[in-house]
Amino acid sequence: MGGLRRALLVSFLLLCCLGAGVLSDLAQDKAGLLAFLDRTPHENRIQWNASASPCDWTGVSCDANRSQVIALRLPGVGLVGPIPPNTLSRVSGLRVLSLRANRLSGPLPVDLSGLSFLRSLYLQGNRLSGELPAAVGRLTRLTRLDLSANNFTGTIPFALNNLTRLTGLFLEDNGFSGSLPSIDIPGMNDFNVSNNQLNGSIPSPLQRFPPSSFAGNLDLCGGPLAPCSPFFPSPAPAPEGGETPVQGPVRKKRKLSTAAIVAISVGAGVVLLLALLLCLICLAYRRRRRDGQPVKPPKAGGPAVPGSLSGPTETATTSSSKDDVGGGPAEGEKNKLVFFENGLYSFDLEDLLRASAEVLGKGSVGTSYKAVLEEGTTVVVKRLKDVAVPKRDFELQMEALGKGKHENVVPLRAFYFSKDEKLLVYDYLSAGSLSALLHVHSGLVCSSLLFSPVLLLLRCDGAAPLMLASLCCVVLWGWLSRFCHGPGAGSRGSGRTPLDWDNRMRIALAAGRGLAYLHTVAKLVHGNVKASNVLLRPDPDAAAVSDYGLSPLFGTAAPPNRVAGYRAPEVLETRRPTFKSDVYSFGVLLLELLTGKAPNQASLGEEGIDLPRWVQSVVREEWTAEVFDVELMRYQNIEEEMVQVLQMAMACVQNVPDARPEIQEVVRMLEDVVNRGEGDDGLRQSSDDPSKGGSGGPTPPAATTP
Template sequence: MAVCPRFLLILFVALSRASAEPTEDRAALLDFISKTLHSNRIQWDPAASACDWTGVTCDPKRSSVVALRLPAAGLLGSVPNGTLARLSSLRVLSLHSNRLSGPLPSDLSSLSSLRHLYLQDNRFSGGFPPWIPALTHLTRLDLSENVFDGEVPFAVNNLTRLTGLFLQRNRFSGELPSIAIQKLVSFNVSDNQLNGPIPESLARFPASSFAGNLALCGGPLPPCTNPIFPSPTPAPSSGAPKSSSKLSMAAIIGISVAAGAVVLVLLLAVILWCAIRRKRGKRVERPKPAASLPSGEGETGGTVTSWSSKDTGSGIGERANKRLTFVEGTGYSFDLEDLLRASAEVLGKGSMGTSYKAVLEEGTIVVVKRLKDVAASRKEFEAHAQVLGRLPEHENVLPLRAYYYSKDEKLVIYDYLPAGSLYALLRGSRGTGRTLLDWGGRLKVAMAAARGLSHIHNSARMPHGNVKASNILLRDDPSSAAVSDFGLTPFFGSSGHPPPRFVGYRAPEFIETRRPTFKSDVFSFGVLLLELLTGRSPNQTSFGADEGADLPRWVQSVVREEWTAEVFDGELVRSHPGVEDDMVQVLQVALACVSTMPDSRPDMAEVVRMIEEILSRSEFADGLRHSSEDSSKGSPPSK
């Protein structure tokens, strides 16, 4: 008899839960999923409560569904009528990064409580859904990366609570309406087919919000040059004699003969000049140009250039200074003359200088970084270069091999890694037919970069100073990726360092002081982790978020609203089901690294340990379940 009260309590709780089950919403969800093709990632158990299903969020009383989040869930085809529209209390609908297509069902207009609508990165088509302006509670609307067409309606102004509107990468055409929503802080219509002047109400947004619309003008874009009303063509004066407006036949013949004579004389002169030039070309042999470092700094890689010594000024041509200084144990046997005769290919241009791939005559390939705006004296330059050269070798650090200093040229030389940089791989893996860097590869690169930075901090006792994706160089095995260009900031002095070009990686305190520290390196590494997680470059000008245009703040704002899945790279999630757990753990490490307060950030040795723990539990990290003793020992001194 003693068990009866307990049994009654359990029965009461069960009945309470059953009575609180959102029966109508449950039926609508089952109807939706049964009529929509989807991957096996969505496995809603009919015997369980709908509030416990993947992607479903209920209100605190579990009486209605308030959010449906199914991003990158493998949904295919059109959204069936009469299904989602029955979720009368729905506030968040997120179906982005799927393969949904066709026009949106008009019955979604019944979702009067909807506040967030995320449909980006699908194949929805048709005009701008006419029922959307009726959803007056909407605060964020994302229809980007679909195939919507037609005009953007003026009725968008009905969405007076809207803070973010994203319509980029569609086929919208016509002129932009004057959208004057006071709360709108994020707006993007780039890469469409819009035309005409940008309304004054939208001119406050950056040029990137309108890029890719070739016929748009005004506002942040170049001004509209074609006048709306063309200037009238002046009419001939009526007071002139009628005979003065016409030439006599004799005058016309005379002008024609004179013009013909002038043309004939010019033609004979050109023929004579060409004949003289051809004869001179046969008598004179053109000397082969000498080879040396190019002075022009190309913006993009892949440019092969001849190295003419006249381009480099007096410094590198001085006989007394033509000497490279090699780091002990380098193993290279070329000298400066060999380097000057090599062919050069521009690899990239950064805030500290331009990097070249140099192919020497005997086949040796090195990277020559030509530093600009160096403030250090010869003595200071050579002393610091020797410090860099004495750093104990580590698999995940690209060592300095040689250096050169003259009045007009300052060079540092490294090994060449043909696999390229992490930046090139991440940016080149989208829509270009290149292989996507999978999650296992990204974990390995993150681990390699963390170990390399930890080694620099602990062994060299100096900060890197310029951590970014283009300074993470890859090898065939991603776990052997190497950190490059470390410790170069002292060459530029405390006040002479050039303005940071890669602002997206800079810690807040670095932007103010221009002095790199161990903690500012940790911040930059955190941004690098966010880049691996989101697939977004930290230097793009707009993230479509309410809180500014940098990657850490965008991620923090999304996570703060409990939309964690929204930040992850949709292409990556679609290609590798099941990675979300790993990604959430790495995201926590990244957020700790990008803390605004430097003292709140972990040391790199601690970051290495945290990532190793994630790797030890990950099914995507085969071959990386080992620790790096030299990279995780100790911690760097405060700096």
């Protein structure tokens, strides 16, 4: 009888413990969900009663015993901002998590990898950014992973191979770069990485998927796409005899294809004068080599080899030697590429110098190159010129720049300092710059075409071929110059897709937010605000400012902003940029978006007049549509917004620095304009489609002075 009582007592205690555990699990789930909703801005569609069971909440599902939350489905409910950490990860029994079609941003929290029971993760159609953490590979029970239509960057982690139960992986419409990892999951039936920035060959386990799974990438090749053919093979393909050619000064059998010439030409974008200079350098170099003389005195680190990041000029487009950067560091120097913490990359200086490169442009502080490393990683290398500070001051400034972490600021990933070379390494944003999108014209293409004869000339060896190539250069330059600078050369190009008003404002707001972060958090003066330093991502809200904080490296010997039209009046005298001079340059940028005119454009009514003065002269006379870009005249219901932006732009370009607003105030005003132009779903409420009627443009009120 006593044994029976003890057994009943033990059973009762066990049931009590189990019930307490169930209540504890559900209470923990409830606390995690409430914390998530409390820390994530959202619309009023979600109404959770904190006093009720979470099993009765909208979008929440529990198991049959109502003891644990197993699914959270909140698609398209207006969730905004980053996913707060230590919230959803507390719902330990979660099987399905669907937050698709919201406006979530920021990185994917690493602690979500603790949801060991998760089977389906749907986060597509948001604005999530940053790299995809390798910790996702811990979700070993995952069967469906959809992260499409976000802003993820970096490489796709190899750790996805740990998801052995995966049947569908969707990573399309992001900014993933580098090469595709070999993801070998036999049960995976659906796979898509289209519309990213991936390059290199497609691994064999993934070649069973259709071409549409890989379309729209930077340079993917191999089955099921076209076979891989190196853009600039190094070393050159072996001859039929099987002998590998030695990389040396003479490569008579290596020929440059027409496609490669066109690609390099378009990427080069240099002017005719620089091309002629290169010809002279090439002639001198060939003659001295033929006479047996070295190009330059040898250093301890070896002789210098001309290449894309080396030599006395800054216009060559490929690099294949570790000595290319200034002849390589001297033996006693041993300078290294310095990376910042939590970086995305793991290459060294040798890898960078072996990379193939092409010129992106020559800016006011140096020349930028797009470098594609052997493993497929793509970065931007900026080669600084006229640096006037010692190594210690340079390193201190780099440390300050490397701390910046903001979606609208292009991060500095690494730097290199030697006596002859100063290099900065940034992420590569394939969408280009605001200047290129706003002012693209045939002159850029023509300048690139004018450079193509130089590429032909640089491939020549021997006196006779060199003379023949020189003659061809003269003929080609003459024909191309007449074509490019003749009456038919347009200013903005035919067939160009106009930049509409909404996207202009979203890009301006993104640039303003990046500038505000630099001013208020990083405490850095940008010093070089201009349209070519506003780089674009697929989402206009994620546009980012670049070339910031470099002015202290050059002292006062050279203007911190060498592009005419952007400089504040006081900077022309002091040559020291300030927060207020950044605001002036940003105001010029707003005027550029409104008028469609470049700040240094000569045809603004008077010879030499800058953009702010031209706008002021038009406003003083009377309000006319002349001040606005003709491409904006086709859109309806934006006149009030255009007037407001013009008013804030004119406030930014006041001659007296103290009369200009702070950049935070400008950002708030831009946010008001953008928010009024968008509805709850982020789309303009009134129709601004030029095809839906209305031939007239905005009609500003008469006699109004901003």
